[in-house]
Amino acid sequence: MSAIDVSGRPLEGTLFVVAAPSGAGKSTLVNALLERENGISLSVSHTTRPPRTGELYGRHYYFVERGEFEREIAEGVFLEHAEVHGNLYGTSRTSVQELLEQGRDVLLEIDWQGAEQIRRSKPDCVSVFILPPSRAELERRLRGRGSDAPEVIERRLRNSRGEIAHAHEFDYILVNDVFDQALADLQAIVRAVRLRSALQGRRHEALIAELLAADT
Numbered sequence: 001m002s003a004i005d006v007s008g009r010p011l012e013g014t015l016f017v018v019a020a021p022s023g024a025g026k027s028t029l030v031n032a033l034l035e036r037e038n039g040i041s042l043s044v045s046h047t048t049r050p051p052r053t054g055e056l057y058g059r060h061y062y063f064v065e066r067g068e069f070e071r072e073i074a075e076g077v078f079l080e081h082a083e084v085h086g087n088l089y090g091t092s093r094t095s096v097q098e099l100l101e102q103g104r105d106v107l108l109e110i111d112w113q114g115a116e117q118i119r120r121s122k123p124d125c126v127s128v129f130i131l132p133p134s135r136a137e138l139e140r141r142l143r144g145r146g147s148d149a150p151e152v153i154e155r156r157l158r159n160s161r162g163e164i165a166h167a168h169e170f171d172y173i174l175v176n177d178v179f180d181q182a183l184a185d186l187q188a189i190v191r192a193v194r195l196r197s198a199l200q201g202r203r204h205e206a207l208i209a210e211l212l213a214a215d216t
């Protein structure tokens with residue numbers, strides 16, 4: 001059921017968008033954030049990329065064939081979608097919208113093209129771009145992760161320039177050098193946004209209505 005404010009308007013959660021070049025550490029940071037902050041749901045994307053060892057359908061991604069993905073694009077299934085490093089990735093419109101309408105905050109881990117589409121359809125979203133401390137460290141992390149073939153790593157490193165060129169389009173930019181510091185920065189952004197929402201009264205409409213309706 002949707003949460004509503006005193007005038008019957010839906011009370012939506014906040015949509016957070018986190019982007020970074022591949023290997024900068026966004027999944028690691030986001031997973032650590034979600035262990036520390038309640039009430040945020042991570043959206044599980046659809047992709048045509050084959051699963052990596054240990055990746056599970058429905059937990060890490062919904063892995064689909066390209067034909068099925070293209071059909072779903074045509075049917076309007078996706079809130080945003082993009083081709084990234086040669087594969088298609090997209091965010092399901094209904095699952096995100098249902099969560100937001102329940103008043104939950106939702107976090108999307110997507111690329112800059114998807115972030116651009118989200119900004120157009122959800123201008124209230126809060127976007128964060130994560131930078132690696134250096135190109136050498138980005139390469140070390142991609143190779144050290146051991147999850148991709150050498151040619152895939154080369155492609156992702158080449159693409160990182162084009163991605164980093166969009167960093168300034170985001171509301172916040174943080175550097176993932178010392179992990180705990182970057183996590184504290186990300187958590188501070190999320191907490192500040194949530195506090196601002198609460199203090200703007202969005203989450204107190206029921207209490208205000210109750211206080212106004214009280215006899216004394």
Ligand SMILES: Nc1ncnc2c1ncn2[C@@H]1O[C@H](COP(=O)(O)OP(=O)(O)OP(=O)(O)O)[C@@H](O)[C@H]1O
Nearest residue numbers: 020022023024025026027028141145176177178179
């Ligand atoms: N601050 C850090 N210092 C050192 N290593 C890190 C740091 N943050 C993340 N890593 C490591 O870097 C590697 C890449 O991290 P991660 O998989 O989270 O990147 P990603 O940005 O989500 O990449 P992709 O977009 O390809 O999914 C992982 O092995 C992770 O453990």
Ligand SMILES: Nc1nc2c(ncn2[C@@H]2O[C@H](COP(=O)(O)O)[C@@H](O)[C@H]2O)c(=O)[nH]1
Nearest residue numbers: 022045081082084089090091109110111114
């Ligand atoms: N536009 C979108 N981009 C997405 C989505 N899910 C992930 N991504 C981006 O893909 C790269 C590569 O991810 P990987 O799992 O193959 O390493 C990642 O850096 C994200 O930027 C999505 O739903 N939409």
